[in-house]
Amino acid sequence: MAAHFGRRLRKGAATTAVAAAAVAALSASQAPGATLDDQGRQSVSDATPPPGETADGGSATGNSPYYTDLPPLNSPNPSPNTGTGPVGTGEAEAGIPATVLDAYKRAEAALREKKPGCNLPWQLLAAIGKVESGQARGGRVDADGTTLSPILGPQLDGNGFALIRDTDDGAYDGNSAYDQAVGPMQFIPSTWDWAGRDGNADGREDPNNIYDAALSAGHYLCRFDWDLSDRRDLRKAILSYNNSTDYLNTVLSWLEYYRKGTHEVPDGTGALPGDRSDGTTPRPTPTPTTPVTPSPRPGTTPDRPGGSSPSPSPKPPGSAPPTTPKPTTPAPTTPPTPTDTVDHLEDAGTATLTAMAGDTFTQRISARAETDAGKAVARVRIRFSVYGATDATFAGGESVATVLTGSSGVAVAPALQAGEKTGAFAVRAVVVGRDVPGVAYRATVTRRAADTLVRTGETALVCTPGGTFAEAVELKATYGGAVADKVAATATLVRSADDPAENDKGPYFKNADDEAVRTLDGLQTDADGLLRLPQLYADDITGTFLLRVTTAGGATLTVELTVAPAETESPAETESPSPSASPPA
Known part of the structure; x- marks a missing residue:
């Protein structure tokens, strides 16, 4: 940490000053009464929520390392115009790659419709994306928003980091021993399992896709009915992403910086961060390209470019013949995981799905994981996702639920809750980590009725x-x-x-x-x-x-x-004399 601290000092007074200014400005606008330390950051007592205010004991990233670079001193406002002239440091830092910026803004628009009370600003996603991955390594993504090479945090093996053993059979991070944070927003697999969303409508949730990752981060920050325009909720949401006071202050600094102005830059040209909280200075993985093998020059060997190694000397006559190489022992193969053996999903007897608006569906959706021989596969994660123009959700208000199959290979989704929108919609079940045929279910919400x-x-x-x-x-x-x-x-x-x-x-x-x-x-x-x-x-x-x-x-x-007319009082009846027994004389 001493070396890391030294690097932070060598960044100079300008960086320290902008951190103090940014956090102080945000504190003044959103956190009246908060105390600042001598670096202009909120003190631990102000930044850390009291016991019971945090969402849970975990975090989106597993508290993985993050980039600690702070915004430059000069303001990004006004944004520079597109041109060929030199770009200053502040302007370069304010530039966000086009596809990445589009993903943040689309996520904000989706959350504005889905969870309007959250008040999620896209600048918060940009601040977290900057701190987690340097905006997907400066926007090194393809046209669909998928990173050109995986972005992985260190394995969380307890050696300087949290201890999180493998939860996804290596499906997301390629590590079957320990989990690693994945993608431009650095989700750990166990969190992505339930928080993952399809942000680009391609039918899959990919943590390496910036559209999927940005929308998932927005939903993660908006859970528990948090209102991010409220200072306390904003802090709780950021700390739930990575439970570190320094992380909170760094994100708040970039949030305030981006609120002053940003501009779009071409993909792949964004500024790259430097220092990380674990004291390392990682370099971006180069984009893989197809190697071109040049023709060898005369007198050189093809496998040694430049001919730096001389040709081998001829063997003297009578030398021993070459020996037959010994057969090599094949490396032991890793046994397949249960997920690897799944060939397809089957409907496990789900009945007709119909419910009245506002009611809970009486039938539960269930899917069975099977091998190609039709054998049940246990301990496989099945993701159920709600699709269509509907406000129906699973219990808990989420449109995605991940369930582990039991010994019979069957996973039963949580109960579906009908919303107020009537009509048909779909629920799809897929195997997490495998591209195998899934199952689609049709559900219908009817209008409220009386009999x-x-x-x-x-x-x-x-x-x-x-x-x-x-x-x-x-x-x-x-x-x-x-x-x-x-x-x-x-x-x-x-x-x-x-x-x-x-x-x-x-x-x-x-x-x-x-x-x-x-x-x-x-x-x-x-x-x-x-x-x-x-x-x-x-x-x-x-x-x-x-x-x-x-x-x-x-x-x-x-x-x-x-x-009818009002009733009037009828006249009293008069009595008539009683007839005599005999006429008068």
Whole structure:
């Protein structure tokens, strides 16, 4: 660490000053009352959440090493124009490779729609991407956003790092002994298993793809209903990514720097970071190219370019014949993992998936991992993902769930929760770490419905001509005996029990313009299944009229309305004399 500390000192006072300025500016705007140390960074007591505030005991990166370079002193604002002139240090650091920048902005847009309360700024993703991988090693990605060579952290074997033994059979990091952080946002495999998202709609979640990694990082930072515009939630989210106070301060510095202005640079031309928190100065892996073998010059051997080695001397006559080389013992092969033996997935008896909006699907999705001979494979990770225009999620509010197969080779997904969007959508099951045929399931969300509708009161609904009904009509809707909330309903004054057409006379409602209307659409039951209709009025026509209320699902109730003149007191009856038994004389 002494050597590492020395390198940080040799960076000069300018770098230290910009760190202090950046963190101080962010503290002033988002963290009033926070204390700063002599380097302008938040103190440990301010940066570390109190016990119980962190999301969990782990992190997205497994607390792997990160780049410690700090932003330059000169501000990136205003952004430089595209041209051929020299670019200053601040301008170079403010440049973000085009594909990488696009991935950050697309992730912000997706989270704005999916989790609007999170308030995720793309500059936060850029700050984390800078600290984790130097923006995918300066934007060394292909047209689809996949890194040209893998970006791997050191193996987490407990030797100076956390001890995290292999969790993915080497599927993501190529290491079957210990886990390593993977990709431009440096996810460890066990976190990627549940946090991985498909950000470029290619049907797979690849931690080495910047679109997938950026969207996954956004979802990771937005979990637990954190609001990143709130100082405390922002700090908790960053610390959950890598639980280090220095990491927090470095990310906050770059966040403030990028908020002042950035610009787009061509892929592969971004500034490369230097120092890392583990005291090393890693060099970017060169992009693999196809080697070109030049033709040998006369007098040189083909396998020694430049002919630096002389040709071998001829053997003297009578020398011993060459010996037959001994057969080499083949290197021991690594036994296949359970994942390696999977040939395909099968539907494990999932029934029809239908649920009413807001309800939980009664059926659970299940998939069975099998070999090419149809034998069940246990201990294989199956990823279930929700696709389509739907807000349905698995229990916990996530659209992705990873489940380990049991001894029967079957993995059962968490219960699906229907949202408010109706219609069909898909759920897909794939094997984590293998490109083998998966299984697709079709699910349907129907609108909320009621099968029973009753009046809550028993008073007769009577009104005089031209008057107002004293009692409003209130109904209660149920479905299967349970409260039917948020159910759509329509109320219509009909002509007769056999004629559902709208009546053009008799009782009526009023619209916002105080006009008579006899049909009300867009009604909805409340959380208790109650539906209270607006005030009813009567015109001058007397008689008995019918109000019919119908709901989604087919529940119907017809209510009788009476319009009659007010009752008047009838005259008292007079007594007539009793007839005599016989006429008078």
